[in-house]
Amino acid sequence: MKLLEERILKDGKMRDGGILKVDTFLNHQMDIKFLNEIGKEFKRLFSDQQITKILTIEASGIAIASIASQYFDYVPVVFAKKTKSKNLDGELLTSQVRSYTKGIVTDIQVEKKFLKPEDKILIIDDFLARGQALMGLIDIVNQAGATVVGCGIVIEKGFQDGGKMLRDKGIRVESLAIVDSIGEGSISFIEQ
Amino acid sequence: MKLLEERILKDGKMRDGGILKVDTFLNHQMDIKFLNEIGKEFKRLFSDQQITKILTIEASGIAIASIASQYFDYVPVVFAKKTKSKNLDGELLTSQVRSYTKGIVTDIQVEKKFLKPEDKILIIDDFLARGQALMGLIDIVNQAGATVVGCGIVIEKGFQDGGKMLRDKGIRVESLAIVDSIGEGSISFIEQ
Numbered sequence: 129m130k131l132l133e134e135r136i137l138k139d140g141k142m143r144d145g146g147i148l149k150v151d152t153f154l155n156h157q158m159d160i161k162f163l164n165e166i167g168k169e170f171k172r173l174f175s176d177q178q179i180t181k182i183l184t185i186e187a188s189g190i191a192i193a194s195i196a197s198q199y200f201d202y203v204p205v206v207f208a209k210k211t212k213s214k215n216l217d218g219e220l221l222t223s224q225v226r227s228y229t230k231g232i233v234t235d236i237q238v239e240k241k242f243l244k245p246e247d248k249i250l251i252i253d254d255f256l257a258r259g260q261a262l263m264g265l266i267d268i269v270n271q272a273g274a275t276v277v278g279c280g281i282v283i284e285k286g287f288q289d290g291g292k293m294l295r296d297k298g299i300r301v302e303s304l305a306i307v308d309s310i311g312e313g314s315i316s317f318i319e320q
Numbered sequence: 321m322k323l324l325e326e327r328i329l330k331d332g333k334m335r336d337g338g339i340l341k342v343d344t345f346l347n348h349q350m351d352i353k354f355l356n357e358i359g360k361e362f363k364r365l366f367s368d369q370q371i372t373k374i375l376t377i378e379a380s381g382i383a384i385a386s387i388a389s390q391y392f393d394y395v396p397v398v399f400a401k402k403t404k405s406k407n408l409d410g411e412l413l414t415s416q417v418r419s420y421t422k423g424i425v426t427d428i429q430v431e432k433k434f435l436k437p438e439d440k441i442l443i444i445d446d447f448l449a450r451g452q453a454l455m456g457l458i459d460i461v462n463q464a465g466a467t468v469v470g471c472g473i474v475i476e477k478g479f480q481d482g483g484k485m486l487r488d489k490g491i492r493v494e495s496l497a498i499v500d501s502i503g504e505g506s507i508s509f510i511e512q
Contacts, residue, residue, distance in 0.1 A: 149409075157398045157434045160389040187378035187399065191386040197352040206349045207379065211422065217341075230403065242349045 129169050129304040132282070133317050135162065136305060144312045146285060154282065155188035155254050160195065166304060167196035170252065170280040173302045177277045179203055179250045181243070183269065185225075185236060185261050186210055192282060193252040200250070206243070208236040208265060221271045225264040228257070236264050243272035256281040256303060259290025266299065278302060285310075286318050321361050321496040324474070325509050327354065328497060336504045338479060346474065347380035347446050352387065358496060359388035362444065362472040365494045369469045371395055371442045373435070375461065377417075377428060377453050378402055384474060385444040392442070398435070400428040400457060413463045417456035420449070428456050435464035448473040448495060451482025458491065470494060477502075478510050 141149040153159040179200050184193035185208040193205045212235070219240040226233045243249070251265050262279055269276050276299060284291050284303035287310075294301050306318040333341040345351040371392050376385035377400040385397045404427070411432040418425045435441070443457050454471055461468050468491060476483050476495035479502075486493050498510040 151431065152434075156401070156431060157396050158386060159394075160386055160397060161394040163386070164390075187382060187401070190379060190382040191397065191399075194350060194352055194355070194383040194386050198356075202351075202353040204349050205352060205383065209348070209379070239343065239348060242344075 129166075131162075131165055132305045136283070136315065140315065142310045142313055142315045144310075146287060146310050148283065148285075148307065148310055148315065150254075150283065154192075158191045160191070163192055163195040164198075166192060166282060167199045169304055170196050170250075170302070171199035174200075174250060174278060174280065177250070178248055179277055180247045181206060181274075182250050182252055183208070183238070183243070183265055184252045185265060188255075189253045192254060196252055196280070204242075206238060208238050208268065210234050210236055212237065221268045223264040223267040223271075226258075226260045228260070236261075236268070238268050238272075240272065243269060243274050245273035247272070247274040248277045249274050250277050251279045252281075253279070254282045256284040256290050256294075256301065257288045259293050262290065262294060262299075266294075280304075283307060321358075323354075323357055324497045328475070328507065332507065334502045334505055334507045336502075338477060338502050340475065340477075340499065340502055340507065342446075342475065346384075350383050352383075355384055355387040356390075358384060358474060359391045361496055362388050362442075362494070363391035366392075366442060366470060366472065369442070370440055371469055372439045373398060373466075374442050374444055375400070375430070375435070375457055376444045377457060380447075381445045384446060388444055388472070396434075398430060400430050400460065402426050402428055404429065413460045415456040415459040415463075418450075418452045420452070428453075428460070430460050432464065435461060435466050437465035439464070439466040440469045441466050442469050443471045444473075445471070446474045448476040448482050448486075448493065449480045451485050454482065454486060454491075458486075472496075475499060 222237045278300035281303040284306045286306040308316045414429045470492035473495040478498040500508045
């Protein structure tokens with residue numbers, strides 16, 4: 129997605145060690161008009177699919193998934209929670225996710241009632257690097273007996289192994305930008 | 321907001337101890353078409369104000385704030401983070417928030433660069449009970465030297481003291497539904 133690559137070049141912060149910060153428009157401060165363009169693009173890519181629900185994970189996936197839903201006939205959006213609160217008191221589907229950014233393993237959970245065997249789920253998230261969050265979400269969809277139609281990712285770090293691992297498992301992954309390499313102040317993308 | 325009260329009566333789960341679960345449409349699974357109605361109503365209530373940015377807190381405020389932004393000329397949405405990640409490396413504004421639901425005190429943080437002294441901030445959140453999250457967000461806006469235009473709340477628990485505390489401080493609080501009392505399977509609202 130040209131518009132996204134241009135925005136990353138303009139507003140992203142690139143650092144040695146494969147670090148890309150897009151917090152001015154994607155995952156801390158959010159440009160909602162731009163997220164609408166992202167939502168439209170996900171719809172274009174998955175227009176051949178019938179989707180009944182969008183699944184994401186807190187926190188940075190929520191805005192992207194919610195705006196995208198508007199282009200998928202307003203299907204419900206469910207987000208997996210990373211903390212257990214008193215409000216989660218139904219039967220839970222849980223999985224474990226290792227975050228390399230935060231250096232911890234987190235239990236993620238979704239109330240079972242929100243995912244039905246007949247559901248066709250589009251998983252949406254901001255980043256795909258090692259694929260741990262997506263694997264956790266796919267695990268939860270599988271536990272529910274529902275179908276993963278595919279994963280819609282805003283930015284994939286093509287130099288990490290998550291995308292290959294998921295595609296090797298037969299999961300459809302559509303990433304709007306795939307980063308080839310990141311250096312201090314520089315970034316290159318894989319032509320799609 | 322009549323539509324909201326009706327939706328709470330239809331889909332909310334009320335329990336003794338003042339507990340109201342609205343996880344089927346507001347804060348775990350989200351009805352995006354309905355969130356658009358909420359966004360429109362916030363716009364109607366704050367149409368007399370010039371707003372340059374919406375501030376919320378992860379996780380359940382994000383979808384509401386993002387959809388609402390579309391009715392405020394797509395102003396940027398910023399969410400306060402509850403966990404410190406390696407991605408938060410700029411100068412931070414922080415405050416402490418006690419969560420009675422989760423039984424913990426959390427540091428919340430916003431990168432300073434996202435809130436400027438000239439910003440006129442609308443704070444949006446799903447619930448107002450004791451007002452701790454809102455107080456933390458207001459504290460952060462004050463640290464930035466920006467202006468809090470008001471707080472847009474979906475559901476206020478009128479039987480708890482947060483709303484009174486904030487209004488006594490001169491903060492404009494607009495709640496789309498104010499709950500008077502909650503019992504096992506029953507709920508009543510304060511007429512607005």
